[in-house]
Amino acid sequence: MNGRRKRNAVRATAVAVLSASAVLNGGAGWAATTVHTVGAVPQAAVALPAQVEDYSPYVPQISCDPTPKPGVVAFEQLMLTTFKHGWSGGIIRNCSAPGVAGGRSEHKEGRAWDWMLNPNSYADQAAGQQAVSWLLANHAVNARRLGVMYLIWNRRIWSAHMDSDGWRAYDYGDPHVSHIHLSFSWAGAEKRTSWWTGVVAPTEYGPCQQFTDEPARPYGNEVNTTPCMPPERPSKAHGKAIFNSSPSEIPDPDAPDPAAPSGVMTIQTPPAPAPPPAAMSRPGKERCQTTCTCC
Numbered sequence: 001m002n003g004r005r006k007r008n009a010v011r012a013t014a015v016a017v018l019s020a021s022a023v024l025n026g027g028a029g030w031a032a033t034t035v036h037t038v039g040a041v042p043q044a045a046v047a048l049p050a051q052v053e054d055y056s057p058y059v060p061q062i063s064c065d066p067t068p069k070p071g072v073v074a075f076e077q078l079m080l081t082t083f084k085h086g087w088s089g090g091i092i093r094n095c096s097a098p099g100v101a102g103g104r105s106e107h108k109e110g111r112a113w114d115w116m117l118n119p120n121s122y123a124d125q126a127a128g129q130q131a132v133s134w135l136l137a138n139h140a141v142n143a144r145r146l147g148v149m150y151l152i153w154n155r156r157i158w159s160a161h162m163d164s165d166g167w168r169a170y171d172y173g174d175p176h177v178s179h180i181h182l183s184f185s186w187a188g189a190e191k192r193t194s195w196w197t198g199v200v201a202p203t204e205y206g207p208c209q210q211f212t213d214e215p216a217r218p219y220g221n222e223v224n225t226t227p228c229m230p231p232e233r234p235s236k237a238h239g240k241a242i243f244n245s246s247p248s249e250i251p252d253p254d255a256p257d258p259a260a261p262s263g264v265m266t267i268q269t270p271p272a273p274a275p276p277p278a279a280m281s282r283p284g285k286e287r288c289q290t291t292c293t294c295c
Helices: 002-024 070-083 122-146
Strands: 112-116 148-153 156-159 167-169 179-184
Touching: 070 112, 070 122, 070 179, 122 148, 122 179
Parallel strands: none
Antiparallel strands: 112 179, 148 156, 148 179, 156 167
């Protein structure tokens, strides 16, 4: 029996090494949807129903309420405490932060999270691979239960609303080799999905208040199941923060956030939540536009 256990442990380690090696060497193996037997995987605190949420449609940011949503905060802690690698890159972003596609980003609605993972660390990359595989295994059952709308990592993006396996190339700017970006449906962001409640949640569309001057009212207790109207293209003289891309496009949600240029309204946002304890998160090189320096 001891010999069998030893052989099983060696076999599991070999699978982990091959998987993480594919990640570190730019191979496609990291996109596989099988769960690698390396350490623990997340466990729900409630009894999960037999049914599961539908794949989330792409519901892009059109309002702005940069407050960390409870489901995103809970997911952040779930990943860091379960996989014990990487650190939080934050949830929220200023309403006027620029970027491609008119500056659209679910960070501005508090429903996106950046999980920082050192691209030169075998352990970080293996943890990220295991988490992604766990989320997308068995027709993305765990991603659907948690309300993951799309995720970006290592120059590729998985979108719940896409046909086939959901994966395609991502070339909007930041290649996302230093972190996994995860955007959430409104039900997932508000912690109303079956992973947290044990009850399958309907598709939600949020407050539907297009941001021009003021942030949206808090969206929490209400449930909106009616799709929002797409944002209109304002005139060239509008001079406001706008979101003018087609909803079919996925922008770069991690574009840099320099000071807003003159004539564009800046809205102060609450500070990001405190980082998790040192035992859950390791410091390292943050994303930067020039030469990175380690903390």
